[in-house]
Amino acid sequence: MLTSVKHRPSLTKGLLRVALGDPLIWRKNGRQKFFHTSLLTQKLPPQTWDTHMHVVEPQRYPVATSAAYKPSAHTLDEALRFESYLGIENIVLVQPSVYGFDNSCLLDALKHIGPSRGRGVVVIDPTTVSHNTLVHWHSLGVRGVRVNLKSVGKVLSASELARTLLQHAEVIRPLGWVIQVYISLETMPMLESIVPQLGVKICIDHFGSPDLPVPMEWTNARSFDPYSLHGFSSLISLLRARDTYVKTSAPYRLSKDKELRDLEAMTREFLRAAPDRIVYGTDWPHTRFTGSDIIPFTELMLRLCSEEMGLTERLFRDNAREMMDGRC
DSSP: OOOOOOOOOOSSSSEEOOSTTOOEEEEETTEEEEEOOOSOSSOOOTTOEEEEEOOBOTTTSOOOTTOSSOOOOBOHHHHHHHHHHHTOOEEEEEOOGGGTTOOHHHHHHHHHHOTTTEEEEEOOOTTTOOHHHHHHHHHHTEEEEEEEOTTTTOOOOHHHHHHHHHHHHHHHGGGTOEEEEEOOGGGHHHHHHHGGGTOSEEEESGGGOOOOOOOOSOSSGGGSOGGGSTTHHHHHHHHHHTSEEEEEOOGGGTOOOTTOHHHHHHHHHHHHHOTTSEEEOOOBTOTTSTTOOOHHHHHHHHHHHTTSTTHHHIIIIIHHHHHTOOOO
8 A cells, every 4th residue: 555644643542543534543551553534435446547736845945947837746745645545555646737748746646656667658849858858767666648728728720639649659650559649538539530540549638628617507428418419429439449558536626516417427438348458546636626535436436337347457557557557
């Protein structure tokens, strides 16, 4: 289990409760015994992967001058407490937009975690990065590069997007890395024609970032048709073609429905069409949505997977392991 915590005693005699996500510690005869708790009603599978989370420390690692927002500090120590709270043992650190091409914060965090429990997705300039640099990062656990257009409000033409992705694919292909793409769902038809040219794995952030409608008189998830969303059919086609994964993550950025019935409908289609191409992420620390509770969403994913044997392990562990394997 990933743990790196600072313990703060409560008034409870003999039992120390620590911050959200910390393990409980029982002190007896001067010795400590660690055990972990989770508010999830169903346990996650052993060796679960959180495929999308961030570490941000602006005091130690200044953000880019062009950053779209000023983040608060969210340290590796806090991240590991959060993951422990959920019962997650493995994490993928994703480069946030505020750091641009400077991956120092992510790489230093990855060094502390170690490649047996951590993976990283960096941001690069494919025209200048050296192969030796990528090989070194690979040894630390980096297994992907991120192309983030959504966070910075950037829109590319079909030819510009193809050129960008092809440049990234060229430099990471020898390492077997994945390109993680954060673009809007409406862009999927464009992406559908580009992916077959790349020769690398692709991962789509946050359900494909759909622009979801305000819930009407929905009685359940089946009241919402995800195929009514422009680009959803293309996303399903990409998943079925087997070079593309999609992350079920960041529900609070997408759904206006408290019950997440729209995202439930999308997830059902993902699981039906390509159960081995869907992965789970917490999106911690929920930047610009501080205080979001990921428990109901995680339990929704567990419930949907429980309808068929083996799906839980696929979504929470096996698919991520395969996606982030790489080669060198």
